Amino acid sequence: MKKMDTYPQTLLSCEMHLRRRLLLTQSATNFTWKDIGESYDVTPTKLNTFIHVNKRASVDINLVSFLSALTRVPPGWLINKNPSNEWNLYSFDQLDEAFGIVCSEGELIQLLYDGIESRKHDMKCVILKVGCLTLYLRIECYNGGFMVEMFNYDWTIFQYLGKLLSHFKCSIGYIPTVTSYIITVFYKEPIICPSAFISSLNALYL
Numbered sequence: 001m002k003k004m005d006t007y008p009q010t011l012l013s014c015e016m017h018l019r020r021r022l023l024l025t026q027s028a029t030n031f032t033w034k035d036i037g038e039s040y041d042v043t044p045t046k047l048n049t050f051i052h053v054n055k056r057a058s059v060d061i062n063l064v065s066f067l068s069a070l071t072r073v074p075p076g077w078l079i080n081k082n083p084s085n086e087w088n089l090y091s092f093d094q095l096d097e098a099f100g101i102v103c104s105e106g107e108l109i110q111l112l113y114d115g116i117e118s119r120k121h122d123m124k125c126v127i128l129k130v131g132c133l134t135l136y137l138r139i140e141c142y143n144g145g146f147m148v149e150m151f152n153y154d155w156t157i158f159q160y161l162g163k164l165l166s167h168f169k170c171s172i173g174y175i176p177t178v179t180s181y182i183i184t185v186f187y188k189e190p191i192i193c194p195s196a197f198i199s200s201l202n203a204l205y206l
Contacts, residue, residue: 007196008178011073016081020051023071023078030140030192031070031121039122040066040098065091066099069125069138069151072194073178085179089152092127092136100125105164108137112148112168115141116188133157138183145191149175150184158184173199 011019024047026032033044042063050067053059059079068075068091075091076083092100101124103111108128115122121142128135135157138149148170150161162170170186176196177183187193 011077011178012082016054016079017051020078023073024051024067027195029070030142030194031123035121036070039120042066061094062096062099065094066125070123072138072149072175072183077178087151087179087181089136092125092151095125100127102127102129104128105130108164111139112141112146112165115139115146116144119144130160133160135161140191142192143190145187145189147185147187147191147193150186153182153184161186171199173197 011022014022022028024033033047036047037043046063050060050063064075064078067078071078074083074085074087076088101107103126105128108126111124111126118141121140123138123140126135126137126139128137133156134152136151138147138151140147140149148161148165150157162172165186168186168188170188173185173187173193174197175183175185175194176198185193185197193199
């Protein structure tokens, strides 16, 4: 398991190209570079170019926003030597259709069913808008299971999402991040959880 009390300091102590390389390892993301290339048309060459680019002005903000969700770090950690610890959810709004989608309740449920049936390893950034609520979600499907990660937490959103997913009989857990921010997770096994993942061991019946 990643030591989250020392992992952020390790990342911050690295030069930018080393930090990016560490964040994009398979052990950090559960994705190989080949997986990323096949699913999102982000070739190993493009990833390698991003790792070594020095000028912030040369950075593809759409790619940064996607990699921020993939690696579960604020976007600034991928482009600034001394980043802020604040999470900026506006990065979801920077994503084009190749990386992120805006969907309805029904489309989200269908997305999860499709992921279960396809058994493909896939990650999508989803903005779900329902009434006055806007949910920013990272959805990873693999081998017939899934994780739905809430990037913006409040009790109303938690209850709403729990009820929406209740027929999947999800369990609940959470993922500590490089900041004090905690990502709440609804998950259906089988799924490969990240090394920092902590399960509440409670099934969800809301």
